[in-house]
Amino acid sequence: NGETSIETVDEENYTYKAKNIKGDLKIPNEIKRHERSNFYNPAVNLISEIIRTGFESKNLDLFDFLRDKYPPPGGLKTPLPEYDFVIIGAGSAGSVLASRLTENRNISVLLVENGKPEMLLTDIPAMAPYFQSTDYAWQYYMEHQPGVCMGMENERCFWPRGNAVGGTSVINYMIYTRGRPQDWERIAANGNYGWSYNDVIKYYKKSEKANLNGYERSPYRSRDGILPVEFVPKKTKLLDAFLEAGRILGHPTVDYNAPEVMGFGKVQVTISNGRRQSAAKVFLHSQKNRPNLYILPEAKATKILIDPVTKTAYGVEYVHKNVLRTATVRKEVILSAGPIASPQLLMLSGVGPKEHMTSVGINVIKDLPVGRTLYDHICFPGIIFTINETNVSLMESKALNIPDVTEWLRNGDNDISSPGGVEGIGYIKTHVSNDLELVPDIELISIGGSIVSDGGPSGSKAVRRGMRIRDEIFNGAFGSIDNTDTWSAFPMLLQPKSVGYLELKDKNPFSHPRLYGNYLTDPRDVATFVAAIRHIQALANTEPFQRLGAKIYPAKYPACHSLKFDSDEYWECALRTLTATLHHQIATCRMGPESDPLAVVDPELRVHGVKRLRVVDTGIIPMPISAHTNAPGMMIGEKAADMIKNFWNIYINNKVQYS
Numbered sequence: 001n002g003e004t005s006i007e008t009v010d011e012e013n014y015t016y017k018a019k020n021i022k023g024d025l026k027i028p029n030e031i032k033r034h035e036r037s038n039f040y041n042p043a044v045n046l047i048s049e050i051i052r053t054g055f056e057s058k059n060l061d062l063f064d065f066l067r068d069k070y071p072p073p074g075g076l077k078t079p080l081p082e083y084d085f086v087i088i089g090a091g092s093a094g095s096v097l098a099s100r101l102t103e104n105r106n107i108s109v110l111l112v113e114n115g116k117p118e119m120l121l122t123d124i125p126a127m128a129p130y131f132q133s134t135d136y137a138w139q140y141y142m143e144h145q146p147g148v149c150m151g152m153e154n155e156r157c158f159w160p161r162g163n164a165v166g167g168t169s170v171i172n173y174m175i176y177t178r179g180r181p182q183d184w185e186r187i188a189a190n191g192n193y194g195w196s197y198n199d200v201i202k203y204y205k206k207s208e209k210a211n212l213n214g215y216e217r218s219p220y221r222s223r224d225g226i227l228p229v230e231f232v233p234k235k236t237k238l239l240d241a242f243l244e245a246g247r248i249l250g251h252p253t254v255d256y257n258a259p260e261v262m263g264f265g266k267v268q269v270t271i272s273n274g275r276r277q278s279a280a281k282v283f284l285h286s287q288k289n290r291p292n293l294y295i296l297p298e299a300k301a302t303k304i305l306i307d308p309v310t311k312t313a314y315g316v317e318y319v320h321k322n323v324l325r326t327a328t329v330r331k332e333v334i335l336s337a338g339p340i341a342s343p344q345l346l347m348l349s350g351v352g353p354k355e356h357m358t359s360v361g362i363n364v365i366k367d368l369p370v371g372r373t374l375y376d377h378i379c380f381p382g383i384i385f386t387i388n389e390t391n392v393s394l395m396e397s398k399a400l401n402i403p404d405v406t407e408w409l410r411n412g413d414n415d416i417s418s419p420g421g422v423e424g425i426g427y428i429k430t431h432v433s434n435d436l437e438l439v440p441d442i443e444l445i446s447i448g449g450s451i452v453s454d455g456g457p458s459g460s461k462a463v464r465r466g467m468r469i470r471d472e473i474f475n476g477a478f479g480s481i482d483n484t485d486t487w488s489a490f491p492m493l494l495q496p497k498s499v500g501y502l503e504l505k506d507k508n509p510f511s512h513p514r515l516y517g518n519y520l521t522d523p524r525d526v527a528t529f530v531a532a533i534r535h536i537q538a539l540a541n542t543e544p545f546q547r548l549g550a551k552i553y554p555a556k557y558p559a560c561h562s563l564k565f566d567s568d569e570y571w572e573c574a575l576r577t578l579t580a581t582l583h584h585q586i587a588t589c590r591m592g593p594e595s596d597p598l599a600v601v602d603p604e605l606r607v608h609g610v611k612r613l614r615v616v617d618t619g620i621i622p623m624p625i626s627a628h629t630n631a632p633g634m635m636i637g638e639k640a641a642d643m644i645k646n647f648w649n650i651y652i653n654n655k656v657q658y659s
C-alpha cells in the first residue's frame with residue numbers, strides 16, 4: 001500500500017530522529033509558537049477563531065468541511081514508493097507544474113506540500129492581510145539589520161510565505177502583474193535562452209482567462225486559459241482621483257501589463273465572482289481526481305536524496321503524519337518550495353556554498369552559490385493623506401461585518417471582494433533613475449484608504465500587524481487619524497540595488513534559515529524612495545485630490561523627532577522606521593548559464609552539476625523585475641512544464657489524455 005516508513009517523528013516532543021542525521025534535532029520554540037494576532041473585529045474574530053481551531057485540533061479537524069479536499073488517488077492510504085516526478089511545494093509554480101505534467105495520464109506525479117488545503121475563508125479577498133498571522137503562513141523573520149525595520153517588533157521585518165496547498169497565492173493580495181518587456185529582455189541577454197519577453201508572454205497567455213473590460217482585443221491578453229484575471233468590481237473615488245492625477249502628470253491610463261506604454265491603471269487581480277483564485281483553486285482543485293496525481297498536503301520534505309558519486313537526484317525524504325518516508329523518482333525531483341525553502345532544502349541535501357555548508361556540518365555534494373543572491377521589493381506605507389470628505393475610503397469598520405460576509409457568500413461582489421484595499425497600480429521612472437531605457441524604478445500602489453483603515457476600537461488592525469509594526473510606533477505616528485478617511489499610495493522599489501542573501505541556521509530541516517535583506521544599503525535605493533515620495537505628493541496636489549481635501553499627514557516617529565517634517569532626511573528616517581516588504585524575494589536559486597558565477601540553475605532550470613534535479617519557483621528569477629511575483633511564478637510553472645515535457649519526450653511518445 002505504499003508504506004515506506006523508515007522511522008517515526010515524535011511530534012509531541014518536537015524531536016526528529018532520522019538515520020542520516022546524528023542525534024535529536026529540536027524544532028525551535030519560535031516555530032512551535034505560531035504567532036497569532038488578537039483580532040477584535042467580530043467577523044474577523046469569528047473567522048480567525050475558526051481557522052485557529054481548525055489548525056489546533058490535532059486528530060479531528062473540526063472545520064474540515066470548509067476545507068478543499070484532495071482525496072488520494074486509487075484509494076491509496078499513502079503515496080507509492082516511486083513516481084515519475086516528485087514535486088516539493090504546491091505553490092504558485094508547483095501547482096501549475098503538477099497540473100500540466102499530469103495532463104498526460106502515463107506520467108505519475110507526487111506533489112508534497114507542507115500546508116493544508118484552502119478553506120472557504122481564504123477565498124475572501126478583503127481578508128488578504130489576515131492570513132499572514134495564521135498557520136497558513138510560514139512565520140519567517142528577516143535577521144535584525146540596524147537602521148531598517150526600526151518600527152517593527154524587535155526591529156525585524158516579517159517575511160511570511162504561504163503554507164498551504166496553493167502556497168503564497170493563498171495568502172497574497174492577488175495583484176496580477178507580469179513585468180515590463182525590458183525586464184525579460186535583460187534576463188535573456190544574460191545567457192538565459194528562452195526567457196525573452198516574447199518567450200514568456202506566451203506562457204502568461206497560456207494560463208490566462210482575462211475578463212478585462214476595454215482590453216478584449218489586446219494581443220497581449222487571452223481568454224483561452226483557466227486563470228481568471230479581472231478588475232475589482234467596486235471602486236472608490238480615490239481610484240478615480242489617482243488615475244486622473246496620473247493623467248495630469250503625464251501618466252496615461254493604460255493596461256499596465258501591455259508592453260507598449262508605461263502608465264497607471266486599475267488593479268488587475270486573480271479574483272472571480274468576488275473570490276480568490278489561487279494557483280491551487282485554478283490548477284489543482286479541478287484536476288484532483290486524476291489517478292496519476294497524488295496531492296499530499298501536510299507533508300514536509302526534509303531532504304532531496306542525491307547520489308554523491310554520480311551526483312544524481314533519485315528521491316525525496318518527507319515527513320507525513322509523524323512518519324518519515326521516502327519516494328524515489330523514475331525521472332526527476334523538482335523543487336517548487338519557494339525562494340526561501342528551496343535553497344534551504346538544496347543546502348540540507350548537500351548542494352550549496354562549500355564553506356558555509358561545511359561550517360554547519362553538511363557534506364558537500366555540489367558547491368554552488370545557493371542563497372547567495374536575494375533581491376526583494378520593499379515599500380513604504382507611511383505617506384498618508386487625510387481627506388475632508390467622509391465615506392470616501394474603504395474602511396474595515398464599515399465593510400467587514402457579518403451581514404456583508406453573508407451577502408458576499410450569496411453574491412460575491414461587494415466591498416469584501418477588494419484585495420485588501422488595493423485599487424490602482426502606476427509605473428513611474430523617477431528623476432534619479434539613470435537607466436537608459438524606459439524602465440520604471442517605482443511602482444505606486446494606490447489604496448482605497450491606508451494602514452489606518454482597519455483601526456478603531458473594533459478594528460482588526462490586520463494590515464499593521466501583518467507588517468509587525470509596534471503599537472507604540474503606530475499610535476505615536478498615526479493614532480490621531482486611526483480609522484478615519486485617508487488616501488495613500490505605497491511606493492514599491494522595483495529595481496533595488498541593495499542585495500541580500502540567506503543561509504542555514506543549522507542542519508535541522510525544521511529550523512528557519514537566516515534571512516538577510518540588506519535593505520537600503522545602497523544610497524541609490526534611498527534616493528529613489530525619496531523621489532517617489534515627492535511624486536506622490538505631486539499627485540496629491542493635483543485638482544482631483546485637492547477636491548477631496550487631500551492633505552499630507554505629518555507622522556511623528558521617535559527616531560526622527562529631531563528632523564524637520566517633510567525634509568528629505570525626515571523621509572529617509574521614516575522609511576527606515578516603516579520599512580515594509582511586499583514579499584517578492586527572488587534570485588536565491590538564481591538562473592544563469594554555467595559561466596555566471598552566481599547561477600544555481602541553468603536556463604532550463606536544472607541545478608548546475610546535479611542530474612535529475614530542477615528548481616521551478618520564483619527563486620530562479622535572476623534579477624529584479626517590475627512585477628509582483630505571483631503571475632511570474634505561475635508563468636515559470638507553465639514554461640517549466642513545457643521544457644520538462646520536451647526533455648522527456650512526453651508529448652512525442654505518449655498521447656495526451658487530459659486537457
Ligand SMILES: Cc1cc2nc3c(=O)[nH]c(=O)nc-3n(C[C@H](O)[C@H](O)[C@H](O)COP(=O)(O)OP(=O)(O)OC[C@H]3O[C@@H](n4cnc5c(N)ncnc54)[C@H](O)[C@@H]3O)c2cc1C
Nearest residue numbers: 089091092093114167168172173174175301338618628630
Ligand atoms: C503577504 C503576501 C502578499 C503578496 N501579494 C502578492 C500579490 O498581490 N501579487 C503577486 O503577484 N504576488 C504577491 N505576493 C508574492 C507571491 O504570491 C509569491 O512570490 C509567489 O506566490 C511565490 O510563488 P512560488 O511558487 O515561488 O512559492 P510559493 O507559492 O510560496 O510555494 C512554495 C510552497 O512550498 C511549500 N513548502 C515549502 N517548504 C516545503 C517543504 N519542506 N515540504 C513541502 N512543502 C514545502 C510551501 O508551503 C508553499 O506552499 C505576495 C506575497 C505575500 C507573502
